[in-house]
Amino acid sequence: MDASVQAPEKASNRQIVGACPHDCPDTCSFVTTVEDGRALRVRGNPAHRPTDGVLCAKVSRYTERTYHPERVLTPLRRTGPKGSGRFEPVGWDEALADIAARLAAIAARDAQAILPYSYAGTMGLVQGESMDRRFFHRLGASLLDRTICSTAGGTALAYTLGGKLGMKVEFFAEARLILIWGSNSIASNLHFWRLAQQARRHGARLVCIDPRRTDTADKCDEHIQLLPGTDAALALALMHELIAHDWLDHDYIERHTLGWPALKERAQLWNPKRAAAVCGVPAQQIRDLARAYGTTRPAAIRLNYGMQRVHGGGNAVRAIACLPALTGAWRHRAGGVLLSSGGHFPVDRATLQRPDLLAGRAPRTINMVQIGDALLHPGGGDFGPRLEALVVYNSNPVAVAPESGKVVQGFAREDLFTVVLEHFMTDTADHADYVLPATTQLEHWDIHAAYGHTDVLLNRPAIEPPGQARSNAAVFRELAARMGFDEPCFADSDEALCGQAYGDAVKWDELLAHGFASLPVPDAPFAEGGFPTPSGRCEFHSAALAAQGQDGLPDHVPNYELPAPGGRYPLAMISPPARNFLNSSFVNVQSLRDMEGEPLLEIHPQDAAARGIASGDVVRVFNDRGSYRVKAEVCTRARPGVVNGLGIWWRKFGLAGTNVNELTSQKLTDLGRGPVFYDCVVEVAAA
Ligand SMILES: Nc1nc2c(c(=O)[nH]1)N[C@H]1C(S)=C(S)[C@@H](COP(=O)(O)OP(=O)(O)OC[C@H]3O[C@@H](n4cnc5c(=O)[nH]c(N)nc54)[C@H](O)[C@@H]3O)O[C@H]1N2
Ligand SMILES: Nc1nc2c(c(=O)[nH]1)N[C@H]1C(S)=C(S)[C@@H](COP(=O)(O)OP(=O)(O)OC[C@H]3O[C@@H](n4cnc5c(=O)[nH]c(N)nc54)[C@H](O)[C@@H]3O)O[C@H]1N2
Ligand code: SF4
Ligand SMILES: [Mo]
Secondary structure, three states, X not given: OOOOOOOOOOOOOEEEEEEOOOOOOOOOEEEEEEEOOEEEEEEEOOOOOOOOOOOOHHHHOHHHHHOOOOOOOOOEEEOOOOOOOOEEEOOHHHHHHHHHHHHHHHHHHHXXXXXXXXXXXXXXXHHXXXXXXXXXXXXXXXXXXXXXXXHHHHHHHHHHOOOOOOOOXXXXXXXXXXXXXXXXXXXXXXXXXXXXXXXXXXXXXXXXXXXXXXXXXXXXXXXXXXXXXXXXXXXXXXXXXXXXXOOXXXXXXXXXXXXXXXXXXXXXXXXXXXXXXXXXXXXXXXXXXXXXXXXXXXXXXXXXXXXXXXXXXXHHHHHHHHHHXXXXXXXXXXXXXXXXXXXXXXXXXXXXXXXXXXXXXXXXXXXXXXXXXXXXXXXXXXXXXXXXEEEEEOOOHHHXXXXXXXXXXXXXXXXXXXXXXEOOOOOOHHHOOXXXXXXXXXXXXXXXXXXXXXXXXXXXXXXXXOOOOEOHHHHXXXXXXXXXXXXXXXXXXXXXXXXXXXHHHOXXXXXXXXXXXXXXXXXXXXXXXXXXXXXXXXXXXXXXXXXXXXOOOOOOOOOOOOOOOOOOOOEXXXXXXXXXXXXXXXXXXXXXXXHHOOOEEEEOHHHHHHXXXXXXXXXXXXXXXXXXXXXXXXXXXXXXXXXXXXXXXXXXXXXXXXXXXXXXXXXXXXXXXXXXXXXXXXXXXXX
C-alpha cells in the first residue's frame, strides 16, 4: 500500500486522472502529478470509491517503471542470432516499411501464416483490442484464442449464471461469512481485501480455500488447505451437507433454478468422507464449513481464477457457482458469488474490432496456451500453414506461456519473422526481429472495463511519450496505411477510439470530467432470479453442455497429473504469481525485485527432509517436460505433497536462465480451452 508522504505540491503542477492498465480485478483510478512535463508520482484517486485513494505497491512505483533507464526508446532491429538479444536502433520509417513488406509477402501466399499474440499487458480497450484487431481482421491473419487466464471460469459462469456476472464487490463489506476461494486477495485483489476487512470488523468470518498458506490465508479465521484441483469435490460435499441438514431455500430452488433433482442425486454421491479423501483435508472441516455456509446470512463467495487453472477448472467453477442458489444467498445484496463482473460492461466490440473486415474469410484459430506446439508445427493437415510471422504486443509469452522449452525453441526459429511492441527487453523481445518502443499508460489515451467492480474508467495521457515511443494503436494505424488498407476506420485516432468503445451506453462527458462512470447494475442482481441463461434460471444442469456431449451437471474432474507417492513424480506443483509483480511485469523494477528477493520454491519440511533439502539450497525441480533450478524455502506455506514455484520471473533473472514454466504443460481445461498451470507433477532433488 502506498503510505508515502506527499511532497508539497507546486501551484504549477498538473494532476491528470488516469486508470491503472494492469490485469488486476481492481482497475484503480489514479492521479498523476506532472511538473514541467515530468510525472512525479502516481497515487490512488480518493474520489473513486473502489480505489479509495489507495494503490498497490507495484503501481505506486509506476514512475520508476516509466522512467526506467532500460526502457526501449527507439525501434530496434536484430543484428545477432535469434534470441541473442543483440539489436541496433533504426528509424520508424525504415522499420515500418520493412515490417509491412515482410507481412505483405507472407500474406500474398496465405495470411494465416501470420499470428498476432497479445494479452493483457494493458487491459485498455484501445491499446489492447481495437486498431490491432482491425488490422489483423483486414489482413486475414490467424485468429488468436485468448485463453491464457480466465476462460475456464468465464465459460463455466456463462453456462451456470448466464455470464461473467455476480455480486457487486462493495457489498462484501456487509457479509457475515466470506469464502475466499482460490484467491490470494492481499496480493492480487487488494481492494476486495479491504472490504473483507471491513466485514470482519463487523463480525464476519473469513475462510480461505487454497493449497498454499498465503498471506491471505494467514489473516483469515480459517484456512482449508486442500490439494490443487479438488474444489469441485469440496463444493459437492458442501451440497451433500446442505441437503442432509435441509439448509436449503426450497422456494428459490423451485422458482429460479434448473436441474435440481439431478444435482441432488449427484451431490448425494459426495459425502464429506469421500470428499475429504480427495481434497486431502479432514472431513470435519468440510462439515463445519457446510454448517457455516448453510446457516449464516448473508454468505458471500469471492471466487478467483487460481482455482480454475487445472483440468477440471470449469466444472469446479460451475459447482461453486451453484451454491448460492441452493441457500438463496442471492436474495441479499451481500450474498452470492463473484468471480468476474466483466459481463456487466456494454463494450461495443463490433465497432472497436471490426470483425466484418474479415469479409467472409474464416481464418483458423490458434490457442495462445499452445503457442509452443504451434510454433514448432511443420504445417499441413488440420493445422494449416506453418507459422511464418508473429506480432507480439501486451504479452511476454516466452516467460508466461506453459512448457517454455518448446516456446523458446519456437521463438528461436531463424525462419520466423517476429515483431514485438514493448516497453522493455523482455525474454520475448530478446527473440524479436524488430522491437518497437511502446507508450505506457502515462503517455496514451485509453478506456477501460473492469472485472472486479462495475465502473468504466478513462485514461488521459499525463506526459509526452519519451524517446520515439508510440502507442500500439498508432503502430497498427501506420502499418495499415503502409499495407494500403484505406477503410476510414484505419484513420480513427486513439481518442476517437475511446469514444467508440461504449457508444452512448456511457456518458462521455462524465468520463471526461471525473475519469470514471458507474454502470447501472442492480444491488442484488439475482434476488428475483432473472439469470441470463437460456432457461432464465441458474442452470445446475446445462442442456447446452449436454448437447456437446459433456456432462450436463458439474462434477469433480481429477487433475491430468496426479502425484504418485513412490512414483517418478510424487509432488504436485502450483505456480501462483508474486505479490510485488504483475505476472511478468515489474520484474525488472529494482525496488520491487528487491522485495521479492529471488525465485523460490516453497517445500514443506516433511518433503524437504525426505530429500535432504534445507532452506537456501539450490534444488532441481523436474518432470518429463524439463528441469528448473531454483532456491528452496522450507516452510509450511507449502502443504505436504505440494510445492509452490512462485512466478512469474523473467527467465533471464532465473538461476539457469529459465523459469517455472519450463515445467508446466500445454494441456487444456475441461471448459473454455484454458491453461492448466496448476495441474503439474514434479520431483525435487538437491542440486
Ligand atoms: N500482485 C499481483 N496481482 C495480480 C497478479 C500478479 O501477478 N500479481 N496477476 C493478475 C492476474 S493476470 C490474475 S488472473 C489474477 C490472479 O489472481 P487469482 O485469481 O487470485 O489467481 P492466482 O493468483 O493464480 O491464484 C490464487 C490462489 O489460488 C491458489 N490455488 C492454486 N491452485 C488452486 C486450486 O486448485 N484450488 C484452490 N482453491 N486454490 C488454488 C493459489 O495458491 C493462489 O494463492 O491476479 C491479478 N493480480
Ligand atoms: N506458471 C504460471 N504461468 C502463468 C500464470 C501463473 O499463475 N503461473 N498466470 C497466467 C496468467 S493468469 C496470465 S493473465 C498470463 C499473463 O501474461 P501476459 O499477459 O503476457 O502478462 P505480462 O507477463 O504482465 O506481460 C505483459 C507485457 O506487456 C507489456 N505491456 C504493457 N503495456 C503495454 C502497452 O501499452 N503496449 C505494449 N506494446 N506492451 C505493453 C509489458 O511490458 C509486459 O512485458 O500469464 C500466465 N502465466
Ligand atoms: S495493479 Fe490492481 S491494485 Fe494495483 S493499482 Fe492496478 S488495479 Fe489497483
Ligand atoms: Mo491472468
